[in-house]
Amino acid sequence: MSALLSLRGVTKRFGGLVANRDVTFDVHEGEIVGLIGPNGAGKSTLFNCIAGYFSPDGGKVFFQGRDITGYSPEKVTHLGIARTFQIVKIFGNMTVRENIMVGAFCRTWSVSRASEEAEAWGTFVGLGGKLDYMAGELTLAEQKWLQLGRALATRPRLLLMDEVFAGLTQAEIKSAVNLIKRIKEEKGITVLIVEHVMDVVMPLSDRVIVLDNGEKIAEGKPEEVSRDERVIRAYLGEE
Ligand SMILES: Nc1ncnc2c1ncn2[C@@H]1O[C@H](COP(=O)(O)OP(=O)(O)O)[C@@H](O)[C@H]1O
Numbered sequence: 001m002s003a004l005l006s007l008r009g010v011t012k013r014f015g016g017l018v019a020n021r022d023v024t025f026d027v028h029e030g031e032i033v034g035l036i037g038p039n040g041a042g043k044s045t046l047f048n049c050i051a052g053y054f055s056p057d058g059g060k061v062f063f064q065g066r067d068i069t070g071y072s073p074e075k076v077t078h079l080g081i082a083r084t085f086q087i088v089k090i091f092g093n094m095t096v097r098e099n100i101m102v103g104a105f106c107r108t109w110s111v112s113r114a115s116e117e118a119e120a121w122g123t124f125v126g127l128g129g130k131l132d133y134m135a136g137e138l139t140l141a142e143q144k145w146l147q148l149g150r151a152l153a154t155r156p157r158l159l160l161m162d163e164v165f166a167g168l169t170q171a172e173i174k175s176a177v178n179l180i181k182r183i184k185e186e187k188g189i190t191v192l193i194v195e196h197v198m199d200v201v202m203p204l205s206d207r208v209i210v211l212d213n214g215e216k217i218a219e220g221k222p223e224e225v226s227r228d229e230r231v232i233r234a235y236l237g238e239e
């Protein structure tokens with residue numbers, strides 16, 4: 001199994017603060033990988049280094065064997081990596097359909113084609129009945145589904161999700177979990193989920209990677225990692 005995404009020694013500094021230190025791991029095609037760790041561990045920073053929002057100060061990011069280190073977010077998206085944001089970013093004064101069309105325009109110039117794609121992905125994420133609603137009128141959960149629909153409309157090979165479960169009710173978390181499973185199983189998309197809360201992501205992930213203080217402290221199957229002493233200590237230290 002060759003890696004879809006590979007990080008090799010990725011380091012990112014903000015002034016004197018090392019947010020990511022020498023982080024190395026692979027994500028294979030067809031996997032759901034959880035990237036977990038306490039608040040401030042460096043998860044979002046690493047995510048932004050992969051998605052082209054930050055250029056790492058050291059190390060390399062490879063996608064399908066190609067060195068994409070320092071590529072712009074647009075270029076990264078075109079190559080097949082889509083993302084959602086920890087703090088929901090949608091176009092509030094545009095409709096659900098139009099929001100998803102923005103993603104679809106990554107692959108087509110045709111307005112009617114993009115609109116069809118928006119209907120298909122809108123329906124897939126459960127917003128089929130709200131395509132003509134203004135995005136700003138949606139609930140937080142619906143806005144999260146919308147972000148996901150827009151990301152999927154770019155037709156990614158790899159989907160990066162930053163804290164999708166934060167702020168959701170138990171019932172909404174359940175729908176999100178189902179949706180993520182369907183993204184993998186029905187669409188064949190590889191998923192990297194960044195999450196602070198371990199409970200939800202553990203049963204969903206084929207493999208987890210744990211960050212603490214900017215460093216990778218553990219990697220493996222969820223059941224192994226949740227017994228790892230360094231991981232337990234990192235999470236206990238948070239309380
Ligand atoms: N743009 C930034 N400028 C300066 N410091 C930042 C910036 N983004 C994140 N940090 C710092 O980097 C560290 C890691 O943050 P972050 O990647 O957001 O962690 P996580 O997503 O795991 O909670 C934190 O100490 C945070 O304050």
Ligand SMILES: [Mg+2]
Pocket residue numbers: 043044045086
């Ligand atoms: Mg974060």
